[in-house]
Amino acid sequence: MSVLPSGEPRQLWPLFLGFLVLALGMTGAVLMTSGDRGPEEPTRGGATMSSSTAETTGTDGTAGTPDAGALPRGPEVVRWGGSDGQLAVVVRNTADVTIARARVRITAYDADGAVLTATEGSEQSTCCSVLGLPPDREFGLFAELDAPLDAVDRVDVQYLDVRTTSRTLPRVDVRRPQLRRTSDDAEVAAEVEARGDVRGFIVGQAFLTDADGDLLGVISGRFYCFRDGTRRSVRMQLLRPVPPGARVERALAYPIPSDADAGVRHDCTSHPQETR
DSSP: OEEOTTSOEEOOHHHHHHHHHHHHHHHHHHHHHHSOOOOOOOOOSSSOOOTTSOOEEETTSOEEOGGGTSSOSSOEEEEEEEETTEEEEEEEOOSSSEEEEEEEEEEEEOTTSOEEEEEOOOTTOSSSEEEEEOTTOEEEEEEEOSSOGGGOOEEEEEEEEEEEEOSOOOEEEEEEEEEEEOSSOEEEEEEEEEESOOOEEEEEEEEEEOTTSOEEEEEEEEEEEEOTTOEEEEEEEOSSOOOTTOEEEEEEEEEOOTTSOOSOOOOSOSOOOEEO
């Protein structure tokens, strides 16, 4: 209770209550404008990430993470092999989108879990990059191996950075792959034909096996100046010898999306060539 100047007593609790309501309202307004605004946008592209949390940027303007269903934890390792000095790996895209471009880390372990080799390669290397890989299709990778191949017990492949696209890419047909062995090399020649809106660049691969069907090596090359209907022979070199009885188990090619870096600097104004 307080006394007003007129000398008449008056209870002021309604007035204090009004001030309290006003103060609470102002506090709420401050919290709404300066409080937690949710997580920040993820950094896209270029950052090193594990396969379980790899960020993906869609080349068609979409983006996603493995949690959103856009990308699996990593490419599935289908098989591995090679020869002393080099490890060969075949992986499968288990996502429902095309891998426009991805850099990977290849790690080989022995039976005790010790790392025998861990390779990422450079940004433009053919060893550790996946290009233009549609869903449920396979791609070959390779890594230098200092230990004997028999020492390898397990191979893991992880995405480092990934660009994906939901667009359906055109087709590239590969016919009549032929293996030529020399004392220090193995070369595969094949006829390649582009069908559809191929925009210049393709990646070609050949999987080599021994007489027992075990994987011996992966050859990977990038080729340019392809358009719809372009047909020509290409050559791919392993740059190491293979034993007698080796054969081409399979040869394949994929178009590289125009907005994915093919790792080739060529404007197709001169005679078409190929890169290893």
